[in-house]
Ligand code: AMP
Protein backbone atom coordinates (compact mmCIF):
# COMPACT_ATOMS: atom_id res chain seq x y z
CA UNK A 260 0.00 0.00 0.00
CA UNK A 261 0.98 3.62 -0.45
CA UNK A 262 2.90 4.99 2.52
CA UNK A 263 1.88 8.54 3.30
CA UNK A 264 1.67 8.61 7.09
CA UNK A 265 4.19 11.01 8.59
CA UNK A 266 5.29 11.24 12.21
CA UNK A 267 8.07 13.01 14.03
CA UNK A 268 10.75 10.44 14.75
CA UNK A 269 12.70 11.24 17.93
CA UNK A 270 15.54 9.09 16.62
CA UNK A 271 16.18 11.22 13.53
CA UNK A 272 14.61 14.45 14.87
CA UNK A 273 12.62 14.75 11.66
CA UNK A 274 9.08 14.32 10.47
CA UNK A 275 9.30 11.18 8.35
CA UNK A 276 7.03 9.04 6.23
CA UNK A 277 6.56 5.70 7.93
CA UNK A 278 7.83 2.82 5.83
CA UNK A 279 6.91 -0.35 7.68
CA UNK A 280 9.10 -3.42 7.70
CA UNK A 281 6.27 -5.42 6.18
CA UNK A 282 4.06 -3.80 3.56
CA UNK A 283 0.70 -2.74 4.99
CA UNK A 284 1.53 -3.86 8.53
CA UNK A 285 2.65 -1.91 11.57
CA UNK A 286 4.26 -3.50 14.60
CA UNK A 287 3.72 -1.03 17.43
CA UNK A 288 4.78 -1.07 21.06
CA UNK A 289 3.67 1.12 23.96
CA UNK A 290 5.33 1.38 27.34
CA UNK A 291 2.58 0.53 29.78
CA UNK A 292 1.86 1.91 33.25
CA UNK A 293 3.72 1.17 36.45
CA UNK A 294 0.83 -0.19 38.46
CA UNK A 295 1.59 1.06 41.97
CA UNK A 296 -0.95 3.87 41.88
CA UNK A 297 -3.74 5.29 39.75
CA UNK A 298 -2.77 6.65 36.37
CA UNK A 299 -2.96 10.43 36.43
CA UNK A 300 -4.48 12.39 33.59
CA UNK A 301 -0.94 13.21 32.40
CA UNK A 302 -0.15 9.52 31.91
CA UNK A 303 -3.49 9.23 30.19
CA UNK A 304 -2.64 12.06 27.80
CA UNK A 305 0.13 9.81 26.50
CA UNK A 306 -2.23 6.85 26.17
CA UNK A 307 -4.92 8.94 24.46
CA UNK A 308 -2.47 10.23 21.84
CA UNK A 309 -0.99 6.76 21.30
CA UNK A 310 -4.53 5.45 20.89
CA UNK A 311 -5.17 8.11 18.25
CA UNK A 312 -1.95 7.15 16.49
CA UNK A 313 -2.97 3.49 16.40
CA UNK A 314 -6.48 4.28 15.21
CA UNK A 315 -5.19 6.73 12.59
CA UNK A 316 -2.87 4.08 11.16
CA UNK A 317 -5.78 1.65 10.99
CA UNK A 318 -7.94 4.37 9.43
CA UNK A 319 -5.57 4.82 6.51
CA UNK A 320 -5.47 1.05 5.99
CA UNK A 321 -2.62 -0.44 8.01
CA UNK A 322 -2.99 -3.72 9.80
CA UNK A 323 -1.66 -2.71 13.23
CA UNK A 324 -0.52 -5.06 15.97
CA UNK A 325 0.00 -3.17 19.19
CA UNK A 326 1.64 -4.56 22.32
CA UNK A 327 1.82 -3.04 25.77
CA UNK A 328 3.58 -4.15 28.94
CA UNK A 329 2.37 -3.69 32.48
CA UNK A 330 5.20 -2.79 34.83
CA UNK A 331 4.53 -4.80 37.96
CA UNK A 332 8.13 -5.33 39.03
CA UNK A 333 11.54 -3.70 38.89
CA UNK A 334 10.78 0.02 38.52
CA UNK A 335 12.60 2.00 41.20
CA UNK A 336 11.78 5.53 42.23
CA UNK A 337 14.67 6.84 40.18
CA UNK A 338 14.66 5.73 36.56
CA UNK A 339 18.40 5.26 37.03
CA UNK A 340 17.77 2.16 39.19
CA UNK A 341 18.24 3.71 42.62
CA UNK A 342 15.83 4.53 45.40
CA UNK A 343 12.79 2.62 46.51
CA UNK A 344 10.94 -0.06 44.55
CA UNK A 345 7.73 1.58 43.30
CA UNK A 346 5.60 -1.55 43.67
CA UNK A 347 6.82 -2.12 47.22
CA UNK A 348 6.09 1.49 48.02
CA UNK A 349 2.50 0.96 46.83
CA UNK A 350 2.15 -2.26 48.82
CA UNK A 351 3.42 -0.62 52.02
CA UNK A 352 1.17 2.39 51.56
CA UNK A 353 -1.90 0.21 51.22
CA UNK A 354 -0.97 -2.71 53.48
CA UNK A 355 -1.45 -5.12 50.61
CA UNK A 356 0.76 -7.57 48.76
CA UNK A 357 2.57 -6.38 45.65
CA UNK A 358 0.41 -8.61 43.45
CA UNK A 359 -2.79 -7.28 45.02
CA UNK A 360 -1.62 -3.74 44.34
CA UNK A 361 -0.66 -4.67 40.76
CA UNK A 362 -4.05 -6.27 40.09
CA UNK A 363 -5.98 -3.38 41.61
CA UNK A 364 -4.17 -0.66 39.66
CA UNK A 365 -4.05 -2.64 36.42
CA UNK A 366 -7.84 -2.96 36.57
CA UNK A 367 -8.16 0.71 37.52
CA UNK A 368 -5.95 1.67 34.56
CA UNK A 369 -8.10 -0.19 32.05
CA UNK A 370 -11.27 1.18 33.64
CA UNK A 371 -9.90 4.71 33.08
CA UNK A 372 -8.91 3.81 29.52
CA UNK A 373 -12.44 2.55 28.84
CA UNK A 374 -13.91 5.82 30.10
CA UNK A 375 -11.62 7.71 27.74
CA UNK A 376 -12.45 5.40 24.81
CA UNK A 377 -8.84 4.19 24.66
CA UNK A 378 -8.76 0.84 22.92
CA UNK A 379 -6.97 -1.95 24.80
CA UNK A 380 -3.85 -2.95 22.79
CA UNK A 381 -3.95 -6.31 21.01
CA UNK A 382 -1.52 -7.78 23.53
CA UNK A 383 -1.08 -6.70 27.14
CA UNK A 384 1.62 -8.51 29.06
CA UNK A 385 2.66 -7.98 32.69
CA UNK A 386 6.41 -8.05 33.26
CA UNK A 387 6.07 -10.81 35.87
CA UNK A 388 4.85 -13.15 33.09
CA UNK A 389 8.12 -13.02 31.22
CA UNK A 390 10.90 -13.86 33.68
CA UNK A 391 12.28 -16.65 31.47
CA UNK A 392 12.55 -14.28 28.52
CA UNK A 393 14.40 -11.72 30.68
CA UNK A 394 16.83 -14.36 31.94
CA UNK A 395 17.48 -15.50 28.39
CA UNK A 396 18.24 -11.99 27.10
CA UNK A 397 20.49 -11.20 30.06
CA UNK A 398 22.37 -14.49 29.55
CA UNK A 399 23.04 -13.58 25.90
CA UNK A 400 24.12 -10.03 26.84
CA UNK A 401 26.60 -11.48 29.35
CA UNK A 402 27.89 -13.99 26.79
CA UNK A 403 28.36 -11.25 24.20
CA UNK A 404 30.27 -9.11 26.70
CA UNK A 405 27.69 -6.30 26.94
CA UNK A 406 26.89 -7.01 30.57
CA UNK A 407 28.80 -7.64 33.79
CA UNK A 408 28.11 -8.84 37.31
CA UNK A 409 28.95 -6.65 40.29
CA UNK A 410 27.87 -6.72 43.92
CA UNK A 411 25.34 -9.44 43.14
CA UNK A 412 23.59 -7.52 40.36
CA UNK A 413 23.91 -7.77 36.60
CA UNK A 414 24.50 -4.48 34.76
CA UNK A 415 24.52 -3.40 31.15
CA UNK A 416 27.88 -1.89 30.22
CA UNK A 417 27.10 1.29 28.31
CA UNK A 418 30.78 1.86 27.51
CA UNK A 419 30.61 -1.09 25.10
CA UNK A 420 28.53 0.99 22.70
CA UNK A 421 29.79 3.73 20.41
CA UNK A 422 26.40 5.35 20.20
CA UNK A 423 24.67 4.80 23.51
CA UNK A 424 23.16 8.31 23.46
CA UNK A 425 21.14 7.63 20.32
CA UNK A 426 18.46 10.20 21.02
CA UNK A 427 20.68 13.08 21.95
CA UNK A 428 23.82 14.98 21.27
CA UNK A 429 23.77 16.24 24.84
CA UNK A 430 26.62 15.36 27.14
CA UNK A 431 26.43 12.48 29.56
CA UNK A 432 26.23 14.89 32.47
CA UNK A 433 23.19 16.69 31.14
CA UNK A 434 21.42 13.42 30.65
CA UNK A 435 21.65 12.24 34.22
CA UNK A 436 18.05 13.24 34.75
CA UNK A 437 17.03 10.20 36.72
CA UNK A 438 19.63 10.62 39.41
CA UNK A 439 18.51 12.74 42.31
CA UNK A 440 20.79 14.17 44.93
CA UNK A 441 19.04 12.43 47.79
CA UNK A 442 19.56 8.97 46.33
CA UNK A 443 22.81 7.20 46.96
CA UNK A 444 24.95 6.29 43.98
CA UNK A 445 25.32 2.68 43.01
CA UNK A 446 29.06 2.08 43.35
CA UNK A 447 28.84 -1.24 41.53
CA UNK A 448 28.34 0.55 38.25
CA UNK A 449 31.40 0.84 36.03
CA UNK A 450 29.92 3.79 34.16
CA UNK A 451 27.42 6.29 35.49
CA UNK A 452 24.67 5.36 33.06
CA UNK A 453 25.11 1.59 33.26
CA UNK A 454 21.80 0.09 34.26
CA UNK A 455 20.59 -2.93 36.13
CA UNK A 456 19.41 -5.97 34.17
CA UNK A 457 18.95 -8.20 37.23
CA UNK A 458 18.91 -7.34 40.95
CA UNK A 459 19.92 -9.67 43.74
CA UNK A 460 21.20 -7.00 46.11
CA UNK A 461 20.37 -7.63 49.75
CA UNK A 462 19.09 -4.07 49.99
CA UNK A 463 15.91 -5.38 48.41
CA UNK A 464 15.44 -8.34 50.73
CA UNK A 465 11.90 -7.33 51.52
CA UNK A 466 11.00 -7.52 47.85
CA UNK A 467 8.15 -10.02 47.73
CA UNK A 468 8.59 -11.02 44.12
CA UNK A 469 11.79 -12.97 43.58
CA UNK A 470 12.83 -15.55 41.05
CA UNK A 471 15.70 -17.95 40.75
CA UNK A 472 18.26 -17.02 38.11
CA UNK A 473 21.80 -18.03 37.13
CA UNK A 474 22.95 -14.96 39.14
CA UNK A 475 21.01 -15.69 42.30
CA UNK A 476 17.48 -15.13 43.57
CA UNK A 477 16.28 -11.70 42.57
CA UNK A 478 14.22 -9.76 40.10
CA UNK A 479 14.60 -7.96 36.78
CA UNK A 480 15.50 -4.33 36.21
CA UNK A 481 12.86 -2.10 34.65
CA UNK A 482 14.19 -1.60 31.12
CA UNK A 483 14.62 -5.25 30.15
CA UNK A 484 10.87 -5.91 30.19
CA UNK A 485 10.01 -3.75 27.20
CA UNK A 486 12.73 -5.26 25.01
CA UNK A 487 11.69 -8.82 25.85
CA UNK A 488 7.92 -8.31 25.77
CA UNK A 489 8.04 -6.53 22.42
CA UNK A 490 10.27 -9.22 20.87
CA UNK A 491 8.08 -11.96 22.27
CA UNK A 492 5.03 -10.62 20.41
CA UNK A 493 6.38 -8.52 17.55
CA UNK A 494 9.60 -10.31 16.64
CA UNK A 495 13.02 -8.82 16.02
CA UNK A 496 11.88 -5.80 13.99
CA UNK A 497 9.54 -3.15 15.21
CA UNK A 498 8.06 -0.18 13.39
CA UNK A 499 6.86 2.26 16.05
CA UNK A 500 7.68 2.49 19.74
CA UNK A 501 5.70 4.95 21.88
CA UNK A 502 5.91 6.58 25.27
CA UNK A 503 5.91 9.92 27.05
CA UNK A 504 8.94 12.20 26.61
CA UNK A 505 10.26 11.29 30.06
CA UNK A 506 10.80 7.78 28.69
CA UNK A 507 13.38 8.99 26.12
CA UNK A 508 16.16 8.91 28.65
CA UNK A 509 17.08 6.64 30.25
CA UNK A 510 14.31 4.11 29.55
CA UNK A 511 14.14 4.08 25.75
CA UNK A 512 17.85 4.71 25.41
CA UNK A 513 18.45 1.61 27.52
CA UNK A 514 15.85 -0.42 25.65
CA UNK A 515 17.68 0.30 22.39
CA UNK A 516 21.09 -0.43 23.92
CA UNK A 517 20.15 -3.86 25.20
CA UNK A 518 17.86 -4.85 22.31
CA UNK A 519 20.31 -4.02 19.55
CA UNK A 520 23.25 -5.54 21.44
CA UNK A 521 21.20 -8.70 21.86
CA UNK A 522 19.91 -8.81 18.28
CA UNK A 523 23.00 -7.55 16.50
CA UNK A 524 20.90 -5.33 14.23
CA UNK A 525 18.63 -2.28 14.28
CA UNK A 526 15.49 -2.89 16.28
CA UNK A 527 12.89 -0.13 15.97
CA UNK A 528 12.69 2.49 13.21
CA UNK A 529 10.30 5.15 14.56
CA UNK A 530 10.06 6.58 18.07
CA UNK A 531 6.89 8.48 18.94
CA UNK A 532 6.97 10.55 22.12
CA UNK A 533 4.10 12.45 23.69
CA UNK A 534 4.91 15.65 25.56
CA UNK A 535 3.82 16.17 29.11
CA UNK A 536 0.66 17.41 30.64
CA UNK A 537 1.63 19.94 33.26
CA UNK A 538 -0.33 21.61 35.96
CA UNK A 539 0.42 25.06 37.26
CA UNK A 540 3.08 23.67 39.58
CA UNK A 541 4.86 21.74 36.81
CA UNK A 542 4.91 18.20 35.47
CA UNK A 543 2.21 15.96 36.83
CA UNK A 544 3.92 13.07 38.54
CA UNK A 545 2.68 9.89 40.17
CA UNK A 546 5.46 9.73 42.70
CA UNK A 547 4.48 13.16 44.07
CA UNK A 548 1.25 11.44 45.15
CA UNK A 549 -0.83 14.55 44.56
CA UNK A 550 -2.32 14.29 41.12
CA UNK A 551 -5.46 14.37 39.05
CA UNK A 552 -7.26 11.20 38.11
CA UNK A 553 -10.16 10.43 35.78
CA UNK A 554 -12.28 9.52 38.81
CA UNK A 555 -11.61 12.91 40.34
CA UNK A 556 -12.72 14.63 37.13
CA UNK A 557 -15.86 12.50 37.18
CA UNK A 558 -16.54 13.34 40.80
CA UNK A 559 -16.35 16.98 39.84
CA UNK A 560 -18.97 16.32 37.19
CA UNK A 561 -16.85 16.16 34.04
CA UNK A 562 -17.44 13.63 31.31
CA UNK A 563 -14.01 11.94 30.73
CA UNK A 564 -14.51 12.39 26.99
CA UNK A 565 -14.29 16.12 27.52
CA UNK A 566 -10.75 15.50 28.75
CA UNK A 567 -10.08 13.39 25.64
CA UNK A 568 -11.25 16.29 23.50
CA UNK A 569 -9.06 18.68 25.52
CA UNK A 570 -6.07 16.49 24.61
CA UNK A 571 -7.03 16.18 20.95
CA UNK A 572 -7.28 19.93 20.56
CA UNK A 573 -3.57 20.28 21.14
CA UNK A 574 -0.66 18.67 19.30
CA UNK A 575 1.01 15.74 21.02
CA UNK A 576 4.42 17.33 20.52
CA UNK A 577 3.62 20.39 22.60
CA UNK A 578 3.51 20.50 26.38
CA UNK A 579 -0.07 20.98 27.53
CA UNK A 580 -1.13 22.88 30.61
CA UNK A 581 -4.14 21.64 32.47
CA UNK A 582 -6.58 24.05 34.06
CA UNK A 583 -10.21 23.78 35.09
CA UNK A 584 -10.94 27.02 33.23
CA UNK A 585 -9.90 25.48 29.93
CA UNK A 586 -11.69 22.23 30.77
CA UNK A 587 -14.87 24.19 31.47
CA UNK A 588 -14.55 25.83 28.06
CA UNK A 589 -14.11 22.37 26.60
CA UNK A 590 -17.34 21.20 28.25
CA UNK A 591 -19.18 23.84 26.24
CA UNK A 592 -17.34 23.00 23.02
CA UNK A 593 -17.95 19.27 23.46
CA UNK A 594 -21.58 19.82 24.32
CA UNK A 595 -22.17 21.94 21.23
CA UNK A 596 -20.40 19.46 19.00
CA UNK A 597 -22.26 16.46 20.43
CA UNK A 598 -25.56 18.29 20.03
CA UNK A 599 -24.79 19.04 16.37
CA UNK A 600 -23.72 15.50 15.51
CA UNK A 601 -26.66 14.07 17.43
CA UNK A 602 -29.11 16.11 15.43
CA UNK A 603 -27.89 14.72 12.09
CA UNK A 604 -30.66 12.76 10.48
CA UNK A 605 -30.10 9.43 8.89
CA UNK A 606 -32.00 9.92 5.67
CA UNK A 607 -30.95 10.37 2.07
CA UNK A 608 -28.10 8.96 0.02
CA UNK A 609 -24.46 9.47 0.91
CA UNK A 610 -22.89 11.85 -1.61
CA UNK A 611 -19.87 9.82 -2.69
CA UNK A 612 -17.89 12.79 -4.00
CA UNK A 613 -18.30 14.86 -0.84
CA UNK A 614 -17.67 11.78 1.27
CA UNK A 615 -14.37 10.99 -0.48
CA UNK A 616 -13.20 14.60 -0.36
CA UNK A 617 -13.79 14.97 3.40
CA UNK A 618 -12.37 11.57 4.21
CA UNK A 619 -9.22 12.53 2.37
CA UNK A 620 -8.97 15.85 4.22
CA UNK A 621 -9.34 14.05 7.53
CA UNK A 622 -6.73 11.46 6.55
CA UNK A 623 -4.36 14.23 5.47
CA UNK A 624 -4.61 15.83 8.91
CA UNK A 625 -3.83 12.53 10.63
CA UNK A 626 -1.02 11.70 8.20
CA UNK A 627 0.48 15.11 8.95
CA UNK A 628 2.17 14.02 12.20
CA UNK A 629 -1.17 13.14 13.83
CA UNK A 630 -2.52 16.66 13.65
CA UNK A 631 -5.59 16.05 15.78
CA UNK A 632 -6.67 19.67 16.09
CA UNK A 633 -6.62 19.93 12.29
CA UNK A 634 -8.68 16.72 12.12
CA UNK A 635 -11.24 18.31 14.45
CA UNK A 636 -11.30 21.40 12.23
CA UNK A 637 -12.15 19.11 9.30
CA UNK A 638 -15.02 17.78 11.39
CA UNK A 639 -16.29 21.32 12.01
CA UNK A 640 -15.92 22.16 8.32
CA UNK A 641 -17.96 19.08 7.52
CA UNK A 642 -20.76 20.06 9.87
CA UNK A 643 -20.92 23.45 8.12
CA UNK A 644 -20.65 21.98 4.62
CA UNK A 645 -23.34 22.21 2.04
CA UNK A 646 -24.30 18.55 1.87
CA UNK A 647 -27.01 16.29 3.23
CA UNK A 648 -27.21 14.81 6.72
CA UNK A 649 -26.65 11.23 5.57
CA UNK A 650 -23.24 12.17 4.14
CA UNK A 651 -22.34 14.10 7.26
CA UNK A 652 -23.50 11.34 9.53
CA UNK A 653 -21.51 8.70 7.68
CA UNK A 654 -18.39 10.86 7.85
CA UNK A 655 -18.86 11.66 11.55
CA UNK A 656 -19.17 7.94 12.17
CA UNK A 657 -15.90 7.34 10.30
CA UNK A 658 -14.04 10.21 11.96
CA UNK A 659 -15.13 8.99 15.36
CA UNK A 660 -13.38 5.68 14.76
CA UNK A 661 -10.22 7.74 15.35
CA UNK A 662 -11.38 10.62 17.55
CA UNK A 663 -13.48 8.30 19.74
CA UNK A 664 -15.43 11.16 21.26
CA UNK A 665 -18.66 9.19 21.31
CA UNK A 666 -20.09 11.58 18.74
CA UNK A 667 -22.86 9.37 17.42
CA UNK A 668 -23.27 6.05 19.16
CA UNK A 669 -23.03 7.43 22.63
CA UNK A 670 -23.94 10.96 21.63
CA UNK A 671 -27.42 10.96 23.06
CA UNK A 672 -26.40 9.67 26.41
CA UNK A 673 -23.17 11.64 26.68
CA UNK A 674 -24.61 14.88 25.39
CA UNK A 675 -27.56 14.79 27.72
CA UNK A 676 -25.17 14.05 30.57
CA UNK A 677 -23.17 16.98 29.36
CA UNK A 678 -26.17 19.25 29.19
CA UNK A 679 -26.89 18.52 32.81
CA UNK A 680 -23.29 19.24 33.59
CA UNK A 681 -23.52 22.42 31.56
CA UNK A 682 -26.38 23.57 33.75
CA UNK A 683 -24.27 22.69 36.74
CA UNK A 684 -21.32 24.73 35.61
CA UNK A 685 -22.31 27.69 37.69
CA UNK A 686 -22.62 25.56 40.78
CA UNK A 687 -19.26 23.92 40.03
CA UNK A 688 -17.60 27.30 39.68
CA UNK A 689 -19.06 28.40 43.00
CA UNK A 690 -18.00 25.25 44.82
CA UNK A 691 -14.52 25.43 43.31
CA UNK A 692 -14.20 29.01 44.50
CA UNK A 693 -15.28 28.05 48.00
CA UNK A 694 -12.84 25.12 48.05
CA UNK A 695 -10.05 27.48 47.00
CA UNK A 696 -11.02 29.94 49.74
CA UNK A 697 -11.05 27.15 52.29
CA UNK A 698 -7.60 25.99 51.16
CA UNK A 699 -6.32 29.53 51.57
CA UNK A 700 -7.88 29.77 55.06
CA UNK A 701 -6.22 26.48 56.03
CA UNK A 702 -2.91 27.72 54.68
CA UNK A 703 -3.29 30.79 56.86
CA UNK A 704 -4.18 28.47 59.75
CA UNK A 705 -7.58 30.14 60.03
CA UNK A 706 -9.36 26.87 60.78
CA UNK A 707 -12.50 28.56 62.04
CA UNK A 708 -12.94 30.20 58.63
CA UNK A 709 -12.17 26.89 56.88
CA UNK A 710 -14.87 25.16 58.93
CA UNK A 711 -17.32 27.96 58.29
CA UNK A 712 -16.82 27.54 54.55
CA UNK A 713 -17.37 23.80 54.84
CA UNK A 714 -20.60 24.41 56.79
CA UNK A 715 -21.82 27.02 54.37
CA UNK A 716 -21.42 24.50 51.55
CA UNK A 717 -23.12 21.81 53.60
CA UNK A 718 -26.10 24.07 54.13
CA UNK A 719 -26.35 24.33 50.35
CA UNK A 720 -26.30 20.53 50.10
CA UNK A 721 -22.64 20.17 49.12
CA UNK A 722 -20.34 17.92 51.14
CA UNK A 723 -16.60 18.23 50.68
CA UNK A 724 -14.02 15.64 51.51
CA UNK A 725 -10.22 15.83 51.71
CA UNK A 726 -8.64 12.91 49.89
CA UNK A 727 -5.14 12.01 48.84
CA UNK A 728 -6.01 13.17 45.35
CA UNK A 729 -7.26 16.53 46.56
CA UNK A 730 -10.56 17.95 47.76
CA UNK A 731 -13.63 16.27 46.26
CA UNK A 732 -17.27 17.26 46.60
CA UNK A 733 -20.67 15.73 46.18
CA UNK A 734 -24.31 16.62 46.58
CA UNK A 735 -25.91 15.26 49.73
P1 AMP B 1 4.46 5.33 34.36
O1 AMP B 1 3.20 4.67 34.82
O2 AMP B 1 5.02 6.30 35.32
O3 AMP B 1 5.49 4.32 33.89
O4 AMP B 1 4.06 6.22 33.08
C1 AMP B 1 3.17 5.81 32.09
C2 AMP B 1 3.28 6.67 30.85
O5 AMP B 1 2.89 8.01 31.11
C3 AMP B 1 4.69 6.75 30.28
O6 AMP B 1 4.62 6.63 28.86
C4 AMP B 1 5.17 8.13 30.68
O7 AMP B 1 6.13 8.62 29.79
C5 AMP B 1 3.89 8.92 30.60
N1 AMP B 1 3.85 10.14 31.43
C6 AMP B 1 4.31 10.31 32.69
N2 AMP B 1 4.04 11.56 33.16
C7 AMP B 1 3.37 12.20 32.16
C8 AMP B 1 2.80 13.53 32.01
N3 AMP B 1 2.84 14.43 32.99
N4 AMP B 1 2.20 13.83 30.83
C9 AMP B 1 2.14 12.91 29.82
N5 AMP B 1 2.63 11.65 29.91
C10 AMP B 1 3.25 11.29 31.05
Ligand code: ZN
Nearest residue numbers: 290291485510
Ligand atom coordinates in the same frame (compact mmCIF):
# COMPACT_ATOMS: atom_id res chain seq x y z
ZN1 ZN C 1 9.16 0.63 28.10
